[in-house]
Amino acid sequence: VTATRQVVYELSRPEVDAAGAVQVRPLTVPLEDEGTLAAEHMLVNIGPQHPATHGVLRLVVELEGEAVVRVIPHVGYLHSGFEKLGEYRHYNQIIPLTDRNDYLAAPSNNVALAQAAEKLMGIEITPRCQVLRVIACEMARISSHLVWAGTTGIDIGAFTVFLWMFQEREKLYNLLEAWTGARLTTTLTRVGGLMADVPDGWTDELRRWCLAFPKVLDETEAMLSRNGIWLGRNLDVGVISGPDAVSFGLTGPNLRASGVPYDLRKDRPYLGYETYDFEVPIGEHGDCYDRYLVRMDEMRQSTRILLQALDRLPDGPINVADPRVILPPKSRAMADMEAMIFHFKQVMEGVAAPVGEAYSAVEGPRGELGYYFVSDGTAKPVRWRIRPAAFYNLAALPKMAEGHLLSDLIAINASVDVVMGEIDR
Amino acid sequence: VTALSPSVAALRQQFGPAILRAHVSCGDTIVVVAADRAKEILGWLRDDPGQRFDLLVDLTAVEYRDRERPLEVVYQLWSIGRRAFLRVKVELAKDAGLDVDTVSDLWQSANWAEREVWDMFGIRFRGHPDLRRILMWENYAEGHPLRKDFPLRGRFSRSEQVRQALSGALEAHYSSEELSIRQAQGGRP
Numbered sequence: 001v002t003a004t005r006q007v008v009y010e011l012s013r014p015e016v017d018a019a020g021a022v023q024v025r026p027l028t029v030p031l032e033d034e035g036t037l038a039a040e041h042m043l044v045n046i047g048p049q050h051p052a053t054h055g056v057l058r059l060v061v062e063l064e065g066e067a068v069v070r071v072i073p074h075v076g077y078l079h080s081g082f083e084k085l086g087e088y089r090h091y092n093q094i095i096p097l098t099d100r101n102d103y104l105a106a107p108s109n110n111v112a113l114a115q116a117a118e119k120l121m122g123i124e125i126t127p128r129c130q131v132l133r134v135i136a137c138e139m140a141r142i143s144s145h146l147v148w149a150g151t152t153g154i155d156i157g158a159f160t161v162f163l164w165m166f167q168e169r170e171k172l173y174n175l176l177e178a179w180t181g182a183r184l185t186t187t188l189t190r191v192g193g194l195m196a197d198v199p200d201g202w203t204d205e206l207r208r209w210c211l212a213f214p215k216v217l218d219e220t221e222a223m224l225s226r227n228g229i230w231l232g233r234n235l236d237v238g239v240i241s242g243p244d245a246v247s248f249g250l251t252g253p254n255l256r257a258s259g260v261p262y263d264l265r266k267d268r269p270y271l272g273y274e275t276y277d278f279e280v281p282i283g284e285h286g287d288c289y290d291r292y293l294v295r296m297d298e299m300r301q302s303t304r305i306l307l308q309a310l311d312r313l314p315d316g317p318i319n320v321a322d323p324r325v326i327l328p329p330k331s332r333a334m335a336d337m338e339a340m341i342f343h344f345k346q347v348m349e350g351v352a353a354p355v356g357e358a359y360s361a362v363e364g365p366r367g368e369l370g371y372y373f374v375s376d377g378t379a380k381p382v383r384w385r386i387r388p389a390a391f392y393n394l395a396a397l398p399k400m401a402e403g404h405l406l407s408d409l410i411a412i413n414a415s416v417d418v419v420m421g422e423i424d425r
Numbered sequence: 426v427t428a429l430s431p432s433v434a435a436l437r438q439q440f441g442p443a444i445l446r447a448h449v450s451c452g453d454t455i456v457v458v459a460a461d462r463a464k465e466i467l468g469w470l471r472d473d474p475g476q477r478f479d480l481l482v483d484l485t486a487v488e489y490r491d492r493e494r495p496l497e498v499v500y501q502l503w504s505i506g507r508r509a510f511l512r513v514k515v516e517l518a519k520d521a522g523l524d525v526d527t528v529s530d531l532w533q534s535a536n537w538a539e540r541e542v543w544d545m546f547g548i549r550f551r552g553h554p555d556l557r558r559i560l561m562w563e564n565y566a567e568g569h570p571l572r573k574d575f576p577l578r579g580r581f582s583r584s585e586q587v588r589q590a591l592s593g594a595l596e597a598h599y600s601s602e603e604l605s606i607r608q609a610q611g612g613r614p
């Protein structure tokens with residue numbers, strides 16, 4: 001990641017103490033120069049219904065003039081109790097819930113759940129399934145980053161990006177729809193396999209898209225990366241240092257933009273990611289601009305992975321050959337006594353997992369997306385925990401935004417890439 | 426992988442009887458440590474040059490269907506430099522008060538995570554700077570939803586839930602006391 005960095009504007013900042021921390025003056029404490037408007041702190045409530053909060057996020061902001069003194073995020077408006085619901089469902093029945101967790105990257109969530117359940121049950125998936133899951137994960141990453149780039153453009157006042165990005169996202173969603181029948185709620189995986197193989201001619205369509213897409217990225221970067229307004233809104237805005245980012249539990253592009261090279265695809269490889277040739281883009285300043293550069297480059301790398309996966313996609317079954325885990329085809333269940341028994345037992349009793357616990361994570365578009373199952377030997381988990389990357393990322397928002405202008409808060413919030421479904425669960 | 430992580434031997438040497446048990450499940454090492462020394466042990470795991478578990482990946486809790494089993498607070502640790510994973514657990518007996526020391530001064534990420542565990546399980550974190558509910562609203566009266574004795578549809582009837590939701594003072598959510606809520610919660614256990 002390289003770019004010419006120069007400070008374009010000098011912005012006013014609120015008072016800081018000797019240690020560099022922003023001076024917080026609680027509203028309840030009377031101010032010395034009471035009576036003048038300039039001394040009064042203002043309280044601004046943003047959200048939960050506001051286009052710049054990317055969902056039902058509510059931010060209570062204390063302002064001194066236009067400078068942000070304090071940000072208090074309020075979350076939970078979209079809380080649906082997924083983890084509780086999961087305790088009453090078979091492992092495969094949980095998969096539709098994962099679509100609604102991070103709804104901008106449902107395939108990543110589907111894969112994360114199947115992977116954790118398979119780790120718990122000791123199931124090895126087939127080679128074709130592995131490659132198809134890689135394809136699904138990278139498509140999810142690109143489509144999620146496209147939404148991020150588009151909405152960030154809108155937040156900062158660049159409408160063209162939104163149109164260009166959503167045009168590409170539409171093509172990806174058409175492909176996902178042809179594969180799974182749904183655009184957002186894909187419910188793609190099953191424990192031990194996938195809900196369906198890709199249709200005929202699908203891989204050629206995806207390859208055509210992969211070859212055309214980098215040009216769109218080039219055009220977008222040509223429009224943004226040296227754009228004076230874009231630089232002014234992003235350079236040195238929302239800085240978080242590497243050690244701070246680690247302490248806040250940031251993962252994914254937000255962490256890597258601060259210069260910490262942690263990517264699960266490299267550090268804790270799954271689905272055979274260690275056999276693909278790709279790079280992990282790393283920033284160095286940890287500001288909005290580096291987060292932008294990292295995500296744009298990640299889309300390019302994901303396209304590389306997609307092309308490699310298409311090249312190596314092996315023939316063969318998508319599901320493991322275990323009738324206790326995978327439902328028999330409907331035609332066999334209707335004609336063959338044994339198949340019908342397996343069908344009946346799976347639907348009525350589910351698949352029992354051995355006593356134990358498994359934590360398994362994938363590198364989602366927002367960082368480490370971990371699924372943690374605890375089993376007591378029955379077909380329903382005792383505990384299903386989602387390690388929500390966006391939740392931890394959002395917790396660092398006050399750290400990044402305090403001391404900046406209110407308009408910068410919008411840019412920083414956009415650059416953190418929150419998705420409320422995953423935060424509130 | 427069925428071998429214990431080498432961190433376990435180092436922990437036993439350093440803390441002796443405070444390391445209660447260790448086993449491997451699905452390839453990951455799980456260490457159960459004494460609740461009253463958990464913070465010290467976690468701090469050592471973070472700072473010791475041989476351990477360097479600098480990323481608190483996740484902090485959560487588990488309650489089992491077996492009513493006799495204690496609640497568990499689960500710390501998922503990852504060392505970015507060493508690429509090593511370790512799961513540390515603290516057991517809290519249900520009749521002995523659900524309290525454990527906060528680690529939010531060791532890792533900032535624990536701040537919200539501990540708030541969520543308090544909200545969902547009712548486990549209190551001693552020394553936490555801001556232990557408020559996070560996913561449920563502040564005056565939520567039905568208890569802690571992820572506890573096993575909490576019914577799936579909530580404790581109150583549907584009509585009571587609607588009544589409570591509509592009876593709240595909306596102004597309370599948009600007042601200037603909002604910002605000093607931390608001070609207002611000072612008397613909270």
